[in-house]
Amino acid sequence: MDKTRWYKLEDVERLSAEEKIRLTQEYVNCGMVKLFGLLGLDKIWASSAEGMYITLSDGRRILDMSGGNGVLGLGHNHPRILKARIKIAQEKRLEFCKAFISPYVAALAANLASLLPGDLEYSFFCNSGAEAVEGALKLAEKHHGLSRSGLVYTDQSFHGKSHAAMSVSSLDDSRKNFKLLERCYQVPYGDAGALEQLFIQHCKKGNDKPDLCAFIVEAIHGTRIIFPPAGYLRKVRELCTRYDVLLIMDEIYTGFGHTGYWFAFQAEEIIPDIVCYSKTFGGGKASIAGYTARAPVFLKAYGNTGEALMHSSTFSGMSEECATAIEALNIFKDEHLIDRAHDSGEYLKQQLRNLQKKYPERINDVRGRGLLWGVELKPPMEQVEQLVAQILPDKSPILSTLAGAIVLAELFHTHNVLAYLGFTRRNLIVFSPALIVDKKELDRAVGALDATLSLGWLSLGRSFIARKVLK
Numbered sequence: 001m002d003k004t005r006w007y008k009l010e011d012v013e014r015l016s017a018e019e020k021i022r023l024t025q026e027y028v029n030c031g032m033v034k035l036f037g038l039l040g041l042d043k044i045w046a047s048s049a050e051g052m053y054i055t056l057s058d059g060r061r062i063l064d065m066s067g068g069n070g071v072l073g074l075g076h077n078h079p080r081i082l083k084a085r086i087k088i089a090q091e092k093r094l095e096f097c098k099a100f101i102s103p104y105v106a107a108l109a110a111n112l113a114s115l116l117p118g119d120l121e122y123s124f125f126c127n128s129g130a131e132a133v134e135g136a137l138k139l140a141e142k143h144h145g146l147s148r149s150g151l152v153y154t155d156q157s158f159h160g161k162s163h164a165a166m167s168v169s170s171l172d173d174s175r176k177n178f179k180l181l182e183r184c185y186q187v188p189y190g191d192a193g194a195l196e197q198l199f200i201q202h203c204k205k206g207n208d209k210p211d212l213c214a215f216i217v218e219a220i221h222g223t224r225i226i227f228p229p230a231g232y233l234r235k236v237r238e239l240c241t242r243y244d245v246l247l248i249m250d251e252i253y254t255g256f257g258h259t260g261y262w263f264a265f266q267a268e269e270i271i272p273d274i275v276c277y278s279k280t281f282g283g284g285k286a287s288i289a290g291y292t293a294r295a296p297v298f299l300k301a302y303g304n305t306g307e308a309l310m311h312s313s314t315f316s317g318m319s320e321e322c323a324t325a326i327e328a329l330n331i332f333k334d335e336h337l338i339d340r341a342h343d344s345g346e347y348l349k350q351q352l353r354n355l356q357k358k359y360p361e362r363i364n365d366v367r368g369r370g371l372l373w374g375v376e377l378k379p380p381m382e383q384v385e386q387l388v389a390q391i392l393p394d395k396s397p398i399l400s401t402l403a404g405a406i407v408l409a410e411l412f413h414t415h416n417v418l419a420y421l422g423f424t425r426r427n428l429i430v431f432s433p434a435l436i437v438d439k440k441e442l443d444r445a446v447g448a449l450d451a452t453l454s455l456g457w458l459s460l461g462r463s464f465i466a467r468k469v470l471k
Helices: 017-027 030-038 079-090 103-115 129-144 163-167 173-177 192-201 232-242 264-268 295-302 319-334 337-358 381-391 393-401 403-415 439-454 456-466
Strands: 046-050 053-056 061-064 120-126 150-154 184-187 212-217 246-250 274-277 289-294 363-369 372-377 420-422 425-431
Touching: 017 030, 061 439, 079 319, 103 120, 103 289, 103 319, 120 129, 120 295, 120 319, 129 163, 129 212, 129 246, 129 274, 129 289, 129 295, 163 173, 184 192, 192 212, 192 232, 212 232, 232 246, 232 264, 289 295, 319 337, 337 363, 337 372, 337 439, 372 403, 403 420, 403 425, 403 439, 403 456
Parallel strands: 150 184, 150 212, 212 246, 246 274
Antiparallel strands: 046 053, 053 061, 120 289, 274 289, 363 372, 372 425, 420 425
């Protein structure tokens, strides 16, 4: 490692491909470089991005159907978002100070109260979805007190990689490497009866309230695109009310239009006690997240002067981040993007289900809502495994996990379409485009998937290997 080199901003644009890779390997994450290499993305460089497209250094334009894994609900570099951020900078607005009340925080919180149903009124803003979950869990524990600090989560859940969030994330494989929070209890996703039984088990003799403070759940398990049975959330809401357990809805992945609703829980017309959100909230530019709580819940926990600042964050409420989120919400409203997401989603659903009928031997399932859709593959791996065993025998054992990667690589390298793989389910191809996507772009993406699947696994496997993706 050469630690004598010091980089200025203007040096970054002049870095060679070899130097970019070397610096990432030596100072960021060598495993990440290998992972990118698996998809043939370790020597691909993006030069700019706008709307639905990423322009590469070689001039190729990539249709981005990944939506930044939920971050780019407004696409890349929306002009109104850029203008809002430039205005804050040019006018030299006070960005960071803890000595004054921020009008940007106040207005953003008021907009969310207007947007959310019922008495969901008090908001706290932070930097990431995991931090929002941490804050929500703390709020629930403070509300009920240490005697009722138990947490309930489901067996289909991912809420973040910070310590408390990971403790209630059943699908985070890294959980086994850390000591998790105590008194976290898992129930099956979609099984309200199991939730009630757990509540009953935790009611001490002579007390009808369990020693639990909160149940955290996703309206749709976004990383695998798994839906609970109809009516599940309504039953959960009724149970949490009856047993006085706070209901925390994690909308980090699904919030702000991705499912054709402002928030996915609204499909069942419930009002949770706390809602967590992030990703699209920042308009694709701001690192901002937050939670909003019902007024009585928040005020009981932090409503008096002595406890008002009990939960805080260094960069909470920075002016440019909050101004960006304010503008993002206004773009959603002005451009009717929630309605567009619903209508576009219905079209995309039909196109993808037509593909499923066309390739029943290659597509196991198509599921989603709004503009969040997954195509679950069922590859006949025997042919491809034989091919890999002949050419790269040491790689064949891992091939069963690479079905999605093979399709993803073909979409990108041959058709200039970027999708992504479902978290922990590597045979799930996910299309989650920005809500500004148009019909022609949806047709192009589905057409690319059609052309890819038409090749068959043997041909796709050969192409995958020919690109020297498996090294």
